[in-house]
Amino acid sequence: MPDTHTTSVDQQRLEKERIEDDGTVTLTRGGHAIHCLTVIGQVEGHTEAPQGQKTTKYEHVIPQLAAVQEDPRIEGLLVLLNTVGGDVEAGLALAELIASVSKPSATLVLGGGHSIGIPLAVSAQRSFIVPTAMTVHPVRHSGVILGVPQTMHWFDQMQQRITGFVAAHSGMTEKRYTELMLHTGELVMDMGTVLDGRRAVKEKLIDELGGLSDALDWLHRAIETRE
Secondary structure, three states: OOOHHHHHHHHHHHHHHHHHHHOEEEEOOOOOOEEEEEEEEEEEOOOOOOOOOOEEEHHHHHHHHHHHHHOOOOOEEEEEEEEEEEOHHHHHHHHHHHHHOOOOEEEEEEEEEOOOHHHHHHOOOEEEEOOOEEEEOOOOOOOOOOOOHHHHHHHHHHHHHHHHHHHHOOOOOHHHHHHHHOOEOOOOOOEOEEEEHHHHHHOOOOOEEOOHHHHHHHHHHHHHHHO
16 A cells, blocks of 8 residues: 555655746645646747746746646646746747637736736636736837848737737737837836736726636636536
8 A cells, every 4th residue: 555645745745846847736635626837037938038037938838738738637727927028939829829728727917917928818718917017018129130121020910919819818909909009108218008907907908806716716617617
């Protein structure tokens, strides 16, 4: 017979390692198995972020989302967001993957939900936000670019992909999202809009104002309804 205490200790050690290495844990003590994924700091894509920055590596997240979809033991997905944005291509890829998960899914914005964090915030079946800020602003580039029309066209195409995704997965129209994104006079040396939690819900960008218990309660109900 296996030692129950040893098994429990091993499981706790494994959970601790998963939290430290990948920022994930599967919650199994609440009646339903819910995979919790965190997106914090900068979304790191095809190039590594500078040393010292907190990052979420998209090559770590992609297989986790595939496992959530395929593992019959996992019944739902919770994504916790506190991000300053990051690699646009990588962030949009993760948002598309989250949106394609057929199991009940919810996102919860905690603090920052900037830039590419907004498509991630609206990608799940239900989105929640605490009463703190998220910022809407257009695609930006911090490196050297070619000052030619093709570059400007590329930026415009990328922004259209993001705007279309946000409009398709929230109650906000493309026109309204663009208005908020291009607003001037609110952000220092930049354009965009600061939305706190209540305004984000009022603007229909996020579904509901709430915290961790609200998101988990919704997930449990969605799982039970699906069953």
